[in-house]
Amino acid sequence: MSLRGNWRIPTEILAGAGRVAELPGRVKAAGIARVLLVTDPGVAGLPFIAGIIESLKAAGIEPALFKDLHPDPLHADVMAGAAAYKAHGAEAVIAVGGGSGLDCGKSIALAVSTSKPLWDFEITLAGPELDRPMPPIFAVPTTAGTGSEVGRASVVIDPAKQRKYILLHAQMLPRLVILDPELTYGLPASITAWTGMDALAHSLEAYYATFFHPVADGIALEGMRLVKENLLTAVTEPRNETARMNMLAAASMGATAFQKALGAIHALAHPIGARFHAHHGLTNAVLMPYVLVFNRPVCEAKIAQAAQALGIENGFDGFLAWVIGLREQLNIPHTLAALKVTPDALEALAEEAVLDPNTPDNPRIADKADYLRILQAAMSGVFTGLEA
Missing domain, CATH: 1.20.1090.10 (Dehydroquinate synthase-like - alpha domain)
Structure with missing residues (x-):
């Protein structure tokens, strides 16, 4: 085994009960005024999502909610989210949920940064350059499994080929992660x-x-x-x-x-x-x-x-x-x-x-x-x- 390697360690993480309350302040401190909040339909109906939206508004940040995604995000979900991002004039993505919400949010950030097909960023390929800087991503997991919140990759399905694609780009690493156990209490x-x-x-x-x-x-x-x-x-x-x-x-x-x-x-x-x-x-x-x-x-x-x-x-x-x-x-x-x-x-x-x-x-x-x-x-x- 060669004793050589390239090592990457993830981003800033706020860990602990109640720390989701710090999200609006961190977004505002980044100079961001408009965000796309991405989550799945099940999480979208939970009380804490309404709380996040209201706290963002109270901090002077205008959120738009995108929730139209499948349990395993489809290419069409990502492109619809990218359209919603542009229509809102968003400057950042807040991805909330399990792997589907996090992966879709990260993929939306990728999609709005390039005119190239998403499949060009498959992990097996040398990814092309972005057309513009990727917007900041804030990640708030509500399940304890995928770890997508600290990853540079996302998984998106191409239904026509019945295949999961792993998309990869260094800038898909979220800027900030919040690990708040209270958001997982309602999981089955x-x-x-x-x-x-x-x-x-x-x-x-x-x-x-x-x-x-x-x-x-x-x-x-x-x-x-x-x-x-x-x-x-x-x-x-x-x-x-x-x-x-x-x-x-x-x-x-x-x-x-x-x-x-x-x-x-x-x-x-x-x-x-x-x-x-x-x-x-x-x-x-x-x-x-x-x-x-x-x-x-x-x-x-x-x-x-x-x-x-x-x-x-x-x-x-x-x-x-x-x-x-x-x-x-x-x-x-x-x-x-x-x-x-x-x-x-x-x-x-x-x-x-x-x-x-x-x-x-x-x-x-x-x-x-x-x-x-x-x-x-x-x-x-x-x-x-x-x-x-």
Whole structure:
């Protein structure tokens, strides 16, 4: 392994209960008078959104609300948001919500900065120059999973191709992030569980990726520890401030760590989400043990180190058992069949996973045949043969 790397650490973060109240002052201090507030339809109806809008107005800032987006943002959602941004004469984007609201808001900021097709900014390509500076982005997550608030990328679906595109630009990194646990108290138990497992997948895949990035490794280990010690409590005690705050931290840490890399869990989850509209965190959770077993020949020692650091006995086997046990406690299904994935789609899913930009970073080389084996195992619920 080469001891060389390019490392990026995220932006300013305000963490703690009630800190969303500081948002208007920060926006005003940046000299911004008009903003587009982007969120999804479910979050848009929650009382705190009305509170944010009123507090912005009280600070002399004129907000426009854009909420017409899908659970996985479509290209059309982003372009409609860009039109709303321009019509309002906005100078910045405030993205509020889970991954959909955050990714759509960041993508809108990208769209209003370029005349080029959004797909030109796919992560697998050397992105073109912007036509104009990207507007500032303020990010306020309401779920603890994607970590999109500290990322330079967004995920947008092209329905015509049934494909998720990962868009990337350095300026998509939000200027300010607010992690306020009070905004997550109303999350359903299932969404808390699924997004929490997404955070775990981020830290896990970043940790065992083979690039030299000890900073990311340390962040990933702590992110996994926070999930281990807080996710179940956040699910069973939804207004537990400590658990909720720690899960928000774990989500941001997972996304910080995966500046290093992701891998096969995400490479497989992306086409499944695009074709079957399965929740991304839930899909990651279902796939996680199967990919772990597939990767075991090359990452057993690294996972054993993680197990020791997390207080899990029996090395790799103990870590795998912990993951499976955690899924059971969170009522996460064991097979992809529960996500309505159909056997006739497996070959196409394997082909698309090979093309996913996360595939080259998986610690074990995976081709179409390997991905097909993983998918078949995840359909049947049997791990036999995956290590071969």
